[in-house]
Amino acid sequence: MDDRQFRNAMGKFATGVTVVATEVEGSVHGMTANAFMSVSLSPKLVVVSISERAQMLEKINQSGKFSVNILSSSQQDLSMIFAGQQKNHHEVKFERLGEVPVLDGAVAQIACEVSAAHIEGDHTLFIGRVTDIHIEDFEPLIYFSGKYRKLAEG
C-alpha cells in the first residue's frame, strides 16, 4: 500500500470542512482541517488532528486554546485561504467567542481549551474541552474525494 492509495481511501470519507483558529500574542492564525470529530458528551470533548508540518501545531501548544469553525457552503474561499491554496487574498476578519477568535458565517463556532495532546505518527491529536458554542442555520460545505461539494436535497 503506498501513500497515494491511503490518501485516496481516506478521501472517500465525506466530511464537513473546518477552520481551526487560535491566537498567540495578539496574532490570529487559522488552518483548514477536516480531521475533526466529537469525542465525549460528558465532559464535552472534541478532537482535531494537526500535522507536525503545520505552523498551527506550535501555535496551539503555545496558546492552549483553539476554535473549530464548521464552514458553510458559501465559505469555500475561506477553506482555500486557510489551506494556503489562495495566496493573494483579502484580509479575513475574526470575531471572538469567549477567549478565542472565530469566523463569522460559520455553521458552528466551537471554543475549546486543550485538555490533552497525543502525538501519533506525524500528527498531534488535540483533545479540546468545549467552553462555548454558537450555531447558525446555514448549509455546510462538504469535502469528498479531494473536491468541495454541497448537500443535495434528499
Ligand code: FAD
Ligand atoms: P500556513 O500554511 O502558513 O497558513 C495557512 C494559510 O492560512 C496561509 O495561506 C495563511 O496566509 C493563511 N492565514 C493564516 N492565518 C491567517 C489570518 N489571521 N488571516 C488571513 N490568513 C491567514 N492539515 C492538517 O494538519 N489536519 C487536517 O485535518 C487537515 N485537513 C485539511 C482539509 C482540507 C479540505 C484541506 C484543503 C487541507 C487540510 N489540511 C489539514 C492541510 C492544511 O490546511 C494546510 O497544510 C495548511 O496550509 C497548514 O497550515 P499552517 O498552520 O502550516 O499555516
